Amino acid sequence: MGEHSDGLLMILIAGLALFLGYRGFRSWVRKPFTLRSGIGFEMNEEIVEHPAVNLLEQAGYEVVSDKLKVPLAFRVDGSILHSRLFIDYIAVKNREFYLVRTARERLPIEWTGSGLRKELLPYLLLYPECAGLLYVDAEQGILKEIALTTDEDEDESALEGTWRTL
Incomplete structure (x- = not known):
């Protein structure tokens, strides 16, 4: 046996x-395939008082960096073209980082899929390790949490809490 x-x-x-x-x-x-960005940023720890900072803190976020400039370079047919992106703040909540953009009167965002793609997708793709992007309109008292997702992730729990008016 x-x-x-x-x-x-x-x-x-x-x-x-x-x-x-x-x-x-x-x-x-x-x-799922994820992009990893080699473009880092150094925190700007001197945070200037602003209504957007107050709004973020009221919503439970800790602002850990003030305005940042992210330099970009593109190689096109052997020539280098330069540009930059600006991040208004970096905030943390529940040990997750969020990029923050504030509302600009001269550059309003069109709240459609294509409008968000045009204005905010570069931020979400450059820093996929961030939990998302926070859009703050301090004048209106609005804080929107935006995350890149797929149609498969579209359930009610994923959409809750994405629009807050304080």
Whole structure:
């Protein structure tokens, strides 16, 4: 009986190893592709008092950096073109970082899918490790949390709390 039980046990262990290997491989293949940005930023710890900072703090965020300039360079047919993005603040809540953009009277955002793509997608793609972007309109007392998602993630729990008026 010892010979048969050892062989059966080996077949059972091999089957379990194959099953776990298959599940791990399948999970790895289905893992969503994410961009990783090599563009970092240094925190600007001197935070100037502003109504947007007060609004963020009232909503439970801690502002950890003031305005930042992110330099960008594009290579086009051998030439280098320069540009930059501006981040108004960086805030933290529940140990997650958020980029912050404040409302600008001269540059209103069109609150449609294409409007958000045009104005805010570069920020979300440059820093995918951030939990999202906060849009603050201090005059209106509005704080919007924006995160890049897919249609598959569209359930009610993912959409709750994305619009706050304080």
